[in-house]
Amino acid sequence: MNIPGIDFLLSVLFAYFSNTHIILMKNNYYILLLVSALAAFSSCSPKGPYALTNKVYKHQTDSVVKVIEQAQPATLVDSAGAAVPSEWVGTVNFNLRKPNYVIIHFTAQDSIRQTLKTFTLVRPQVSAHYVVAKDGKVFHMLNDYLRAWHAGISKWGSISDMNSCSIGIEIDNNGNEPFTEIQVKSLLALLTQLKKVYNIPPANFIGHQDIAPLRKPDPGPFFPWKLLAQKGFGYWSDELLELPPDNFDYTTALKLIGYDTSNLPAAITAFKRHFVQTDDTPTMTQLDLNILYNVYRKYAP
Numbered sequence: 001m002n003i004p005g006i007d008f009l010l011s012v013l014f015a016y017f018s019n020t021h022i023i024l025m026k027n028n029y030y031i032l033l034l035v036s037a038l039a040a041f042s043s044c045s046p047k048g049p050y051a052l053t054n055k056v057y058k059h060q061t062d063s064v065v066k067v068i069e070q071a072q073p074a075t076l077v078d079s080a081g082a083a084v085p086s087e088w089v090g091t092v093n094f095n096l097r098k099p100n101y102v103i104i105h106f107t108a109q110d111s112i113r114q115t116l117k118t119f120t121l122v123r124p125q126v127s128a129h130y131v132v133a134k135d136g137k138v139f140h141m142l143n144d145y146l147r148a149w150h151a152g153i154s155k156w157g158s159i160s161d162m163n164s165c166s167i168g169i170e171i172d173n174n175g176n177e178p179f180t181e182i183q184v185k186s187l188l189a190l191l192t193q194l195k196k197v198y199n200i201p202p203a204n205f206i207g208h209q210d211i212a213p214l215r216k217p218d219p220g221p222f223f224p225w226k227l228l229a230q231k232g233f234g235y236w237s238d239e240l241l242e243l244p245p246d247n248f249d250y251t252t253a254l255k256l257i258g259y260d261t262s263n264l265p266a267a268i269t270a271f272k273r274h275f276v277q278t279d280d281t282p283t284m285t286q287l288d289l290n291i292l293y294n295v296y297r298k299y300a301p
Ligand SMILES: [Zn+2]
Pocket: 104, 105, 106, 150, 208, 216, 218
């Protein structure tokens, strides 16, 4: 068992034993306690299959609060290794940092239950703020102000820690099928709320493929980016496209949109999976260039 596994087990045990059952714990009650613990683990529990992991969530948010409450000055040393004097004086003017990006994913899993299970196990080390089921139900799994682990190693423009500035939305989809109509409807409702609450600009609704072109194909060519752009989430090319000027440098254009072009073929494929969708070969046709030029002027006017 790895260290995160041990952490999880300890968290689960702590979560369970810290509730009121502990008050009743005497030798004679061990068997009763074990039986009720097993019941809590099972999906037949009256509190539901996620009662236990919801307790772990609560304990982890408590530990986050403890970190925020720390009132200690930064420990600083100068280039010679000598301590720089520092003192804590708390300001009275602050609030929480807000997410400024929305990253859209497909789950690449076979069911919503499988995804909920993945995100409530420690070992996979992945999570998202929201998961949108095929029937339109939206599962909210993490407070928007906290950092989910959905982006992984990724880059967009000069941002190298997308998890710290974004909301992650996973859509239940195996990667080879269209998204359901009601799923997209729910997604639009969710995006509308996020955009309004956090004042997220249209350009900052992007896909996992955009920020991790070498590693990730989601949300893929079935994703309705055109419809999203019409509603103000992300951009899409205009119907009428003009030819780019002769000196148009498509690598720079991709970079200015935000793509990591250190592997150019991967960046081109990611761009085409998002903005062309009918073809994702790593070469730029004249149509691809026209689309890129049009889109680039929306991202970098
Ligand atoms: Zn993803």
